[in-house]
Amino acid sequence: TQLLEQSPQFLSIQEGENLTVYCNSSSVFSSLQWYRQEPGEGPVLLVTVVTGGEVKKLKRLTFQFGDARKDSSLHITAAQPGDTGLYLCAAWNNNAGNMLTFGGGTRLMVKP
Amino acid sequence: EADIYQTPRYLVIGTGKKITLECSQTMGHDKMYWYQQDPGMELHLIHYSYGVNSTEKGDLSSESTVSRIRTEHFPLTLESARPSHTSQYLCASSPDREAYNEQFFGPGTRLTVL
Numbered sequence: 001t002q003l004l005e006q007s008p009q010f011l012s013i014q015e016g017e018n019l020t021v022y023c024n025s026s027s028v029f030s031s032l033q034w035y036r037q038e039p040g041e042g043p044v045l046l047v048t049v050v051t052g053g054e055v056k057k058l059k060r061l062t063f064q065f066g067d068a069r070k071d072s073s074l075h076i077t078a079a080q081p082g083d084t085g086l087y088l089c090a091a092w093n094n095n096a097g098n099m100l101t102f103g104g105g106t107r108l109m110v111k112p
Numbered sequence: 113e114a115d116i117y118q119t120p121r122y123l124v125i126g127t128g129k130k131i132t133l134e135c136s137q138t139m140g141h142d143k144m145y146w147y148q149q150d151p152g153m154e155l156h157l158i159h160y161s162y163g164v165n166s167t168e169k170g171d172l173s174s175e176s177t178v179s180r181i182r183t184e185h186f187p188l189t190l191e192s193a194r195p196s197h198t199s200q201y202l203c204a205s206s207p208d209r210e211a212y213n214e215q216f217f218g219p220g221t222r223l224t225v226l
Contacts (some may be wrong), residue, residue: 033214040219040220040222041217041219041220042202042204042217042218042219042220043155043202043215043217044217045214045215048214086152088154088155090215092213099157099160099170099171100145100157100213100215101157101171102154102155103154104153104154105152105153105154107152
């Protein structure tokens with residue numbers, strides 16, 4: 001059982017559409033991160049959310065941390081082909097030597 | 113842009129060969145990590161290091177070994193490669209702060225064992 005469950009696993013949409021991807025857990029986290037990984041590259045940090053209920057915006061991307069700090073969502077407005085990639089949520093797991101644990105990822109494809 | 117490098121980017125080798133995947137970072141980070149990732153799938157931590165002469169095994173059991181003789185260098189070695197080792201290997205580092213550490217990733221080495 002994964003500590004972080006991401007949904008959907010795959011998403012294929014047309015340019016201009018909006019989308020939301022989710023990261024859920026039964027555990028409470030002190031912080032949660034979202035990374036984006038493009039094909040052939042390593043993940044790159046997009047945002048860190050810390051406070052329950054926190055909302056952060058990064059251009060067309062909106063990140064929200066759940067009130068109970070167990071879940072998070074990423075909403076993309078007017079998706080563009082450049083948004084294509086693997087979106088990974090990650091949280092610091094104090095029960096695992098304070099290591100960063102990753103979810104399974106959502107693979108997004110935005111078609112022109 | 114992160115200053116963390118991995119070589120080679122791609123490697124195709126035969127079964128039984130010994131290989132070393134190189135990872136170097138110029139950011140002075142104490143913490144370094146190796147992850148294994150099948151294409152488009154989640155990352156699994158296989159090794160990590162808190163600093164020089166520190167190495168620990170991660171969540172996913174791996175037949176590989178690592179060493180940390182210098183802060184900037186964290187190579188991964190497979191003594192005898194097998195087809196089951198075919199995967200992408202990602203190296204990462206993070207600054208030695210208590211909370212909310214960002215991990216900086218290298219571009220990865222895609223390993224294929226025939």
